[in-house]
Amino acid sequence: MASLSNSAAPETPVQPWHAAYPAPKCTAPVISRAEVLKWMKEGRKDFVLVDLRRADFEGGTIRGSLNLPAQSLYPSLPSLYSVLSGSNVKQVIWYCGSCGGRGTRAAAWFADYIESQQDTDLASFALEGGIKGWVASGSDYTALMDGYDASHWASK
Template structure:
């Protein structure tokens, strides 16, 4: 049943910038190297089941846009250099959020922070195998097997 209502993101401007993509292999290397100058943001809300990449903040995309100035204020006062956004596949919410944050960084003329989108999202992370899933919190293999069979 199709809804006559516009999508949630229609209430906000489309991002002007396209954020850089971060390959999952590179993020895996950041974990291995003990890199600490990044923050991971999981944008999922109702599809959060199955676990999340360890250390991620959960900021559902539907409530993100009005929070960007506050998020920026907190991160700009930290040692964070990279904000890595992701959702299920990082083709909708992840790209949109990373673009919005990149727009805000440009408006602030901030070149110290970089907005990135995780290639393939959490689904790509899980599909990459055990060396990735062992870096997840609340990982539930049964949820991912169910998703594969759909």
């Protein structure tokens, strides 16, 4: 009787989601939470916030943010640029949980795209500390969130 082997096929290393796209060429600047809060309180309409969270899109979002999950963003950059460049938007502010990965990468990708279009009117920024930093900064910040759920953030 033949012996059956218990050895499994070798595991293929899992690539990060962003490995399918080119690495950003530039490093986009970071904008402070305080600056964005000030703009919101002033009622400025020349910026847009983009929340890059997908599976972790819980606990609320900064008021008025678009939700464009990072995992599907890169192919959409030309369309997003087309929409934003034809508007009065001058700054695009990207954020994820902490802006240590998705936020900075998306901001850099969009900055690269803006540069490729030779556009000097539009700028791309990563939000300092992401949504976690926003929430941790207190009630002035959480008051400007849609769907804010304090219980979600209590364990963070």
